[in-house]
Amino acid sequence: MANSKYEYVKSFERPDNLLPNTWIVIRLDGRGFHKFSARHNFSKPNDPRAISLMNHSATLLLRDLPELLLAYGVSDEFSFLLSPQTTLFERREAKLTSTIVSTFTAYYVHHWPTYFPTEPLKEPLPSFDARAVCYPSVTNVRDYFSWRQVDCHINNLYNTVFWALVVKGGLGRTEAESRLKGTLAKEKNEILWGLGVNYNCEEEKWRKGSVVFRELKKSVEVDATTATETTTPTTTTTTPADKNTATAQPSDAVVQEGDGEDDEGDVPPGKILRKKKTTKKQAKKEQKRLLKAAEVVVRHIDIIEDAFWNEHPSILGEGME
Numbered sequence: 001m002a003n004s005k006y007e008y009v010k011s012f013e014r015p016d017n018l019l020p021n022t023w024i025v026i027r028l029d030g031r032g033f034h035k036f037s038a039r040h041n042f043s044k045p046n047d048p049r050a051i052s053l054m055n056h057s058a059t060l061l062l063r064d065l066p067e068l069l070l071a072y073g074v075s076d077e078f079s080f081l082l083s084p085q086t087t088l089f090e091r092r093e094a095k096l097t098s099t100i101v102s103t104f105t106a107y108y109v110h111h112w113p114t115y116f117p118t119e120p121l122k123e124p125l126p127s128f129d130a131r132a133v134c135y136p137s138v139t140n141v142r143d144y145f146s147w148r149q150v151d152c153h154i155n156n157l158y159n160t161v162f163w164a165l166v167v168k169g170g171l172g173r174t175e176a177e178s179r180l181k182g183t184l185a186k187e188k189n190e191i192l193w194g195l196g197v198n199y200n201c202e203e204e205k206w207r208k209g210s211v212v213f214r215e216l217k218k219s220v221e222v223d224a225t226t227a228t229e230t231t232t233p234t235t236t237t238t239t240p241a242d243k244n245t246a247t248a249q250p251s252d253a254v255v256q257e258g259d260g261e262d263d264e265g266d267v268p269p270g271k272i273l274r275k276k277k278t279t280k281k282q283a284k285k286e287q288k289r290l291l292k293a294a295e296v297v298v299r300h301i302d303i304i305e306d307a308f309w310n311e312h313p314s315i316l317g318e319g320m321e
């Protein structure tokens with residue numbers, strides 16, 4: 001069909017493909033959640049229903065988009081990681097950010113009644129903004145997630161001591177604010193201690209935020225240089241309390257995906273299942289298959305130190321090449 005005379009307007013559109021060979025981090029953040037949380041009676045400083053709804057929405061998003069390698073969330077924000085090799089939506093910035101933020105928001109609103117059965121959504125309805133940032137190196141990506149987790153720690157310590165001063169210490173909000181002005185972490189911990197609170201005993205989910213990723217029943221380490229695949233059971237440092245399972249309460253719900261067809265089942269920790277020479281291509285294909293079949297999990301663990309990344313080499317694996 002012939003172009004209409006209006007077709008030319010398309011030429012006003014600008015390409016917005018994100019830089020090739022760079023990691024992409026997309027961070028979304030709740031709009032006006034200070035007021036939104038008050039309107040919906042979120043408990044202070046942290047509301048377990050709110051964090052679980054955020055985590056569930058991120059989990060479903062990771063299930064929808066296998067290209068998302070990892071998500072990290074705290075408060076009203078979530079960051080999603082895409083690999084330097086991803087060609088999702090031709091790396092178009094607007095398409096990536098708008099799809100991720102609108103899908104997340106749709107899940108958030110859709111599942112709201114499950115997590116807040118006694119708190120109907122009131123207008124203005126929840127919405128989120130989103131931005132994409134490209135990072136050229138694994139170090140930058142690690143530093144990005146460290147930045148968010150350190151922020152989580154700083155804000156959570158402040159909020160915990162602030163509300164302890166108000167609720168347990170009987171201070172007004174303004175008084176509590178002035179009491180905390182200029183205090184360092186050590187002093188905040190001492191104030192908490194004086195009010196009978198040991199910050200280190202506060203739940204990990206508030207102190208560490210939420211890490212959402214695909215957990216392989218076994219980790220497949222692909223050594224690109226030697227093309228040797230070593231399949232070992234995944235070891236984690238999490239406690240049972242950290243784990244969200246399908247049998248948990250709605251507040252802890254996660255998506256359970258089916259096991260891989262060839263799953264070799266549970267094996268004693270540390271036991272090497274098989275070690276074989278294989279081509280790099282085969283190993284990658286196998287890794288992809290396992291990742292597809294993997295369960296999306298939520299953990300409240302440290303992502304600043306090396307342990308998490310070493311235990312889950314598939315997350316940054318591609319970028320290591």
Ligand SMILES: Nc1nc2c(ncn2[C@@H]2O[C@H](COP(=O)(O)OP(=O)(O)OP(=O)(O)O)[C@@H](O)[C@H]2O)c(=O)[nH]1
Pocket residue numbers: 029030031032033034035037042043044045046047048050051075076
């Ligand atoms: N009470 C309570 N408030 C929460 C919780 N999670 C998030 N919030 C609120 O959400 C806010 C999120 O911070 P910001 O994103 O900086 O604030 P915002 O109001 O969303 O502002 P914009 O993002 O700039 O639109 C926090 O300051 C809290 O007021 C929670 O579990 N309990």
Ligand SMILES: [Mg+2]
Pocket residue numbers: 029030031032033034076
């Ligand atoms: Mg916000």
